[in-house]
Amino acid sequence: MNLSALQxxxxxxxxxxxxxxxxxxxxxxxxxxxxxxxxDWVGFYFADHDKRVLHLGKFAGEPTDHTTIPFGKGICGQVAESNANFVVPDVKAQDNYIACSITVKAEIVIPLFKDGLNIGQIDIDSNTIDPFTAADEEFLTWVNAQLAEIL
Incomplete structure (x- = not known):
C-alpha cells in the first residue's frame, strides 16, 4: 500500500x-x-502530564489490557518522555517493552503534538518483523499533524 494514497x-x-x-x-x-x-493494531494514547500516565483512546485491533501506561514504561511510555519517534524492528530485542500479544513482532510510536506539547501518540503494532520504513514515520507524523488541528 502506498501510504500517500491514504492521505x-x-x-x-x-x-x-x-x-x-x-x-x-x-x-x-x-x-x-x-x-x-x-x-495489525492501531491506537491512540493520550497523556495525563499531572499523573505521568498515558490513557488508551480509540484503537482498531484486538483489545489490550494496556489501557494505562506510566511515562517511561514500554515504547509508548518512553515516547511520552522523549518526544521522539520510536521504531522497534524486533520487540524481542527491547528490554523496556510491554508485550501486548505474543503475535506482535514490531512497533512504531509517533508522538502527537498540539501547540508544541506532546499530548499523546499513535501506536502501531505489527505481526511482521521489521516492517516499518521512513515512509511509515513520515506518513504517521503527517496523520498526527492533521489530527492535532481538530483536537
Missing part, C-alpha cells in the same frame, strides 16, 4: 468529524488497520 481518506475523516475528534480517530484507526497490511 485524502485521512483528510476526509478529519474534515467530516472535525467537531467529533473521537470519531475521526476511530475512523483513522479503522482505515489504517484495514488498508496497511503490516498495521
Amino acid at each position: 485524502p481518506q485521512v483528510q476526509s475523516l478529519i474534515e467530516t468529524h472535525k467537531s467529533n475528534p473521537d470519531a475521526a480517530m476511530q475512523g483513522i484507526c479503522d482505515l489504517l488497520q484495514a488498508e496497511v497490511a503490516h498495521y
Whole structure:
C-alpha cells in the first residue's frame, strides 16, 4: 500500500468529524488497520502530564489490557518522555517493552503534538518483523499533524 494514497481518506475523516475528534480517530484507526497490511493494531494514547500516565483512546485491533501506561514504561511510555519517534524492528530485542500479544513482532510510536506539547501518540503494532520504513514515520507524523488541528 502506498501510504500517500491514504492521505485524502485521512483528510476526509478529519474534515467530516472535525467537531467529533473521537470519531475521526476511530475512523483513522479503522482505515489504517484495514488498508496497511503490516498495521495489525492501531491506537491512540493520550497523556495525563499531572499523573505521568498515558490513557488508551480509540484503537482498531484486538483489545489490550494496556489501557494505562506510566511515562517511561514500554515504547509508548518512553515516547511520552522523549518526544521522539520510536521504531522497534524486533520487540524481542527491547528490554523496556510491554508485550501486548505474543503475535506482535514490531512497533512504531509517533508522538502527537498540539501547540508544541506532546499530548499523546499513535501506536502501531505489527505481526511482521521489521516492517516499518521512513515512509511509515513520515506518513504517521503527517496523520498526527492533521489530527492535532481538530483536537
